[in-house]
Every structure is written in structure tokens, then in C-alpha cells.
Amino acid sequence: MTDIAxxxxxxxxxxxxxxxxxxxxxxxxxxxxxxxxxxxxFLPFVLFYLVPVGYALWQSFRVVRRxxxxxxxxxxxxxxxxxxxxxxxxxxxxxSIGRIGLFxxxxxxxxxxxxxxxxxxxxxxxxKLKGFFRTAAFMPYAVPxxxxxxxxxxxxxxxxxxxxxxxxxxxxxxxxxxxxxVLWSAxxxxxxxxxxxxxxxxxxxxxxxxxxxxxxxRIDGAGNWAIAWRIKxxxxxxxxxxxxxxxxxxxxQLYSEPAVLxxxxxxxxxxxxxxxLAYTVAVGNNYQQAAAISVVIAVITFVLSxxxxxxxxxxxxx
Amino acid sequence: MALMLVLAIYFMLPLxxxxxxxxxxxxxxxxxxxxxxxxxQLFDNLHTLFTFNDGIFARWILNTVVYAxxxxxxxxxxxxxxxxxxxxxxxxxxxxxxxVILGGVLVPSTALALPLFLLFSExxxxxxxxxxxxxxxxxxxxxxxxxxxxxxxxxxELIESAxxxxxxxxxxFFSVSFKLMSPALxxxxxxxFVGIWNNFFLPMxxxxxxxxxxxxxxxxxxxxxxxRTPLLQESVIMGSLVSIVPVIILFIxxxxxxxxxxxxxxxx
Numbered sequence: 215m216t217d218i219a220x221x222x223x224x225x226x227x228x229x230x231x232x233x234x235x236x237x238x239x240x241x242x243x244x245x246x247x248x249x250x251x252x253x254x255x256f257l258p259f260v261l262f263y264l265v266p267v268g269y270a271l272w273q274s275f276r277v278v279r280r281x282x283x284x285x286x287x288x289x290x291x292x293x294x295x296x297x298x299x300x301x302x303x304x305x306x307x308x309x310s311i312g313r314i315g316l317f318x319x320x321x322x323x324x325x326x327x328x329x330x331x332x333x334x335x336x337x338x339x340x341x342k343l344k345g346f347f348r349t350a351a352f353m354p355y356a357v358p359x360x361x362x363x364x365x366x367x368x369x370x371x372x373x374x375x376x377x378x379x380x381x382x383x384x385x386x387x388x389x390x391x392x393x394x395x396v397l398w399s400a401x402x403x404x405x406x407x408x409x410x411x412x413x414x415x416x417x418x419x420x421x422x423x424x425x426x427x428x429x430x431x432r433i434d435g436a437g438n439w440a441i442a443w444r445i446k447x448x449x450x451x452x453x454x455x456x457x458x459x460x461x462x463x464x465x466x467q468l469y470s471e472p473a474v475l476x477x478x479x480x481x482x483x484x485x486x487x488x489x490x491l492a493y494t495v496a497v498g499n500n501y502q503q504a505a506a507i508s509v510v511i512a513v514i515t516f517v518l519s520x521x522x523x524x525x526x527x528x529x530x531x532x
Numbered sequence: 533m534a535l536m537l538v539l540a541i542y543f544m545l546p547l548x549x550x551x552x553x554x555x556x557x558x559x560x561x562x563x564x565x566x567x568x569x570x571x572x573q574l575f576d577n578l579h580t581l582f583t584f585n586d587g588i589f590a591r592w593i594l595n596t597v598v599y600a601x602x603x604x605x606x607x608x609x610x611x612x613x614x615x616x617x618x619x620x621x622x623x624x625x626x627x628x629x630x631x632v633i634l635g636g637v638l639v640p641s642t643a644l645a646l647p648l649f650l651l652f653s654e655x656x657x658x659x660x661x662x663x664x665x666x667x668x669x670x671x672x673x674x675x676x677x678x679x680x681x682x683x684x685x686x687x688x689e690l691i692e693s694a695x696x697x698x699x700x701x702x703x704x705f706f707s708v709s710f711k712l713m714s715p716a717l718x719x720x721x722x723x724x725f726v727g728i729w730n731n732f733f734l735p736m737x738x739x740x741x742x743x744x745x746x747x748x749x750x751x752x753x754x755x756x757x758x759x760r761t762p763l764l765q766e767s768v769i770m771g772s773l774v775s776i777v778p779v780i781i782l783f784i785x786x787x788x789x790x791x792x793x794x795x796x797x798x799x800x
Binding site: 240242243245247248251252254255256258259261263266269270273301328332335340341342346347348350351353354355356357360361362364365366367368369373374375376377394406409410412463466467470473474477489493496501505506509512515516519 | 776
């Protein structure tokens with residue numbers, strides 16, 4: 215951080231009004247002032263982030279038991295890893311993880327590759343109407359997932375959709391809400407929502423590359439493709455890593471899109487994604503089990519995003 | 533060029549469909565092509581939307597403004613204070629606090645919603661504005677951006693000279709640093725606005741009273757009722773259009789802020 219280097223030694227200058235101030239680290243404002251700057255954020259951060267995380271952990275180690283048979287009074291007690299064992303033995307949990315995995319392995323690369331190609335095209339001199347394309351691609355970002363899914367569900371529905379009409383017209387009989395297709399219909403909504411956002415991150419990174427680099431490459435005889443893949447892509451690798459991590463987190467949290475499609479398709483169960491499973495279990499009053507599922511989702515998110523960052527930073531030497 | 537045109541059509545198709553569908557009477561939705569206009573009934577549809585169920589849609593708009601606009605404004609202010617302090621003040625534990633906040637960026641918000649519901653139900657806060665508003669003001673990503681921007685935009689010398697002039701830290705912040713950071717603060721506001729506007733899981737878990745719903749949850753509920761009340765379909769379409777068009781326009785107008793924010797976010 216640069217502020218260490220630019221910081222003048224104000225220990226030499228006398229404190230204002232000759233008053234002795236208690237200092238934490240030799241300079242700057244007094245401790246009380248620092249606390250006053252930090253508290254408005256940290257108080258809600260602790261209350262609405264750290265405490266719930268701790269509470270979920272605590273809940274996930276508890277179980278509800280009954281004393282005196284099925285009709286006895288129920289009480290909660292410490293259950294160790296019992297809830298977690300139950301999560302890992304739950305077929306519906308593995309099914310939901312499988313769907314999310316398949317979704318992520320296909321949707322994330324398709325989306326990011328499209329975003330990258332668009333960003334590279336926007337960064338060349340070949341393309342006209344750049345502002346229009348940038349805006350068109352970014353517009354979906356302003357649309358909440360729920361509303362996007364509602365809009366697309368009309369485009370999927372056999373009664374209303376002009377897309378289905380068109381495809382029927384050329385002899386295809388698509389069933390966007392069928393058992394095999396509905397996962398990809400949800401994936402399409404995510405792709406539609408987030409491609410432009412990812413494109414803009416990559417495009418912003420491309421714009422910060424100094425032009426001299428391209429001139430030097432051209433003198434060395436590099437063509438447009440060589441410049442794009444050998445110079446531009448490696449330089450913006452940190453942005454690509456960041457968009458990948460955000461996409462992984464987003465995939466594991468998938469909820470709104472399948473929840474909306476569930477309203478019109480019987481091929482989406484109430485346990486379609488891990489989050490839907492957690493919600494369904496919670497509504498069924500088994501909060502301890504729901505907490506354990508939430509913790510497992512959060513841990514998988516951490517492991518995958520950190521793992522991906524470590525892996526790529528080692529390989530690319532970032 | 534051809535590829536970009538195809539993609540542009542893809543990105544705009546649902547919106548175009550929505551505009552066309554919003555102008556049609558309910559009966560024409562299924563019987564006419566979704567891509568061409570038929571009987572123009574936009575204003576009738578608007579009237580239906582705002583009068584249905586005692587005009588609850590207007591209430592949902594108001595709620596969304598409270599949750600997303602007010603929440604993002606408060607959130608931006610507290611993120612700015614915290615990020616600025618982390619960037620400009622030197623104190624013990626600074627890096628530790630920053631790492632905790634960065635960890636917070638990775639916590640999935642859906643994983644927070646269920647434990648928050650349990651805590652809030654014990655505190656008697658479920659089914660109140662606070663249940664959605666309070667958790668929404670916390671944005672670890674906002675603090676992260678505020679710290680980067682404060683480092684880049686506010687010269688340390690300026691703070692030092694304000695101190696020498698006898699200005700308190702808060703006065704320095706609000707009269708000097710805040711102005712220098714203001715383009716960045718717009719970015720943080722926009723990010724947080726989108727975060728709250730998009731967060732569907734939290735309001736769904738916290739709220740049962742329809743009068744407290746944001747637009748997204750309201751339209752989701754209506755959409756689930758269209759099988760029983762087919763007439764609602766037109767209002768779901770009209771409501772979607774009414775809610776997203778102003779936001780899209782706002783985004784296009786504020787695009788340059790987005791681009792600076794996204795660029796800063798992608799630096800390592």
C-alpha cells in the first residue's frame with residue numbers, strides 16, 4: 215500500500231492546540247476517532263454477517279430429540295456431526311450438487327468465453343457501434359434474476375413464446391421446460407444476465423493496457439489474433455480469474471431462476487439446487503439440518519473459489 | 533460484426549418481447565405473435581396494474597425504494613467511512629480487520645438468510661422493514677472498493693494539511709475526502725443498489741406480509757398465481773416492464789461510473 219511511503223513524519227509537528235493526544239501507532243487520529251469511523255460498518259457487519267455465520271455453525275451441531283417415544287416432548291441437544299452425516303447420506307443433496315456441478319461446468323465457461331470474445335472485439339478497431347453493443351450487453355445486469363427468469367419463462371412457454379412459434383415453423387419441436395432441457399433453460403437465464411457484466415470487467419482491464427505494447431508486437435510481426443491471445447488475454451488474466459470466482463459463487467447460490475421456472479414446469483423439484491433444498495428443509499421446520507446444508511454450501515464455495523485462485527495464480531505466476 | 537449483432541439481438545430480445553407484450557390485452561398474449569404489436573392497450577394495462585388488489589403494486593415500488601435506494605445510500609456512507617479509515621489511518625489490527633471483511637465478500641448471502649431469519653424471529657423483527665433493510669446495508673465489497681478508491685483519490689498531504697489547520701477527522705472526511713471520493717461513491721452505491729435489488733432470497737425468507745414486499749417478491753407471488761388467475765399474467769408483464777425500464781435508463785446514464793468501478797475492482 216502506497217500510503218506508508220507517502221506519509222510524512224507528523225510526530226515532528228506539534229499536536230494542534232498543544233494538547234497531548236493518545237496515539238495508537240505513533241501518528242494520525244486518536245483511537246476514539248478511528249473507532250467512530252469503523253463502528254457504523256462493523257456493528258452491522260458483526261450483527262448481520264459474523265453472528266449469523268456463528269449461529270448457523272452452532273445450530274448445525276444440534277439435533278432435535280424426543281423424550282419418551284414419538285409423542286414425548288421434544289428438546290434440542292448437542293449432536294456432534296450428526297446433521298452433517300445426514301446431509302452426506304441424503305440422495306437429494308447429492309442430486310442437487312450434481313445438477314449445480316453440471317450447470318457450472320457448462321454455463322460458466324460458455325458465459326466467460328462469450329464475454330471474453332465480446333470484450334476483445336470491442337477492444338479492436340474492427341467494430342462499429344461499440345457504444346451500442348456495450349450497452350445492449352450490459353442492460354440485463356439491471357434486471358433482477360427473478361424478473362429475468364419471469365421474462366424468459368414467457369419466452370419458453372409453448373402458449374406465448376414467439377421463439378417456440380418460430381422453431382415450430384421450421385419443423386423443430388422444442389420443449390424448453392422438459393426434464394432434460396429445463397436445467398439449460400435456467401442456465402440460459404444466468405448467461406443472459408451476467409455475460410455483459412463479465413464482458414465489461416474484461417473490457418475495462420483491456421482498456422488499461424498501454425497501446426505501445428501493441429505497436430511493439432506489430433513491429434515484431436504479430437497479427438490481430440496473435441495480439442489478442444498472446445498479449446491481451448494473459449495481461450487481463452487477473453480479471454478473468456476474478457470473474458470466474460464470482461461466477462462459481464453465483465452458481466452455488468443459484469435460487470431465483472429455478473424457483474421461477476418451477477412455477478411453470480413440473481420438472482423442477484423443490485430440492486433442485488442446494489439452496490432450494492436448504493429452504494425446503496427449513497420450511498419443514500428442521501432448522502438444524504438446513505443450517506448444516508448452508509454450512510456445507512458455504513464451505514464448498516470457499517474451497518472452490520480459493521482453490522481456483524490458488525491454482526491459477528500458481529500456474530500463471532500472478 | 534455479425535456475431536455481435538446476433539448477441540445484441542439475444543440480449544435485447546426479452547426486453548423487446550416485454551415491451552410488445554405490455555401493450556397487448558390479455559386475450560392477445562397467446563393468440564398473436566409475441567414479436568408484433570396488436571391492439572394497443574398499454575394505458576389500460578397500466579391502470580389494471582396499479583389498481584389490482586387495492587393498488588398494492590405502488591406500495592411494492594415504495595418498499596423497493598426503501599430497501600434498495602435508502603439501503604444502498606446508508607450502506608455507501610458506512611462503507612466509505614470504514615474503507616477510508618482502513619486506507620488512511622494507521623492502527624494496530626488494520627490488516628486483520630480488512631482480511632475479515634474480505635472473507636465476508638465470499639460468504640454467500642443465501643447462506644446468511646436462514647440463520648438471520650432464526651435470529652430475527654427471536655428478536656421479533658421478522659415481517660418488518662428492518663428484517664430486509666438492516667442486513668442489506670452491510671456491503672463488504674463496498675468497503676473493499678472504498679479502501680482502494682480512498683488510497684487512489686485522496687492524497688495523504690491533503691489530510692495532513694487539514695489536520696494542521698485544526699480540522700477534526702470527521703470534518704476532514706466530509707468536507708475534503710468525501711468530495712474527492714464522490715465518483716467512486718457513486719460506483720459503490722450502484723453496486724450495492726444492484727445487490728439489494730437482486731437479493732430475492734432474503735425478502736422471501738423474512739417477509740410474509742404482502743404490504744412489505746419489494747417488487748421482485750411481489751411479481752414472483754403474482755406469477756405463481758397466474759394458473760388460477762390468468763388475468764394476472766398481463767399485470768406481471770406490465771409490472772416487470774414498469775420496474776426495470778427506469779433502472780435500465782439510470783444505468784445507461786451512469787455508465788461511466790460503472791466502468792471506473794469495474795476497472796478498479798479487477799485490479800489485484
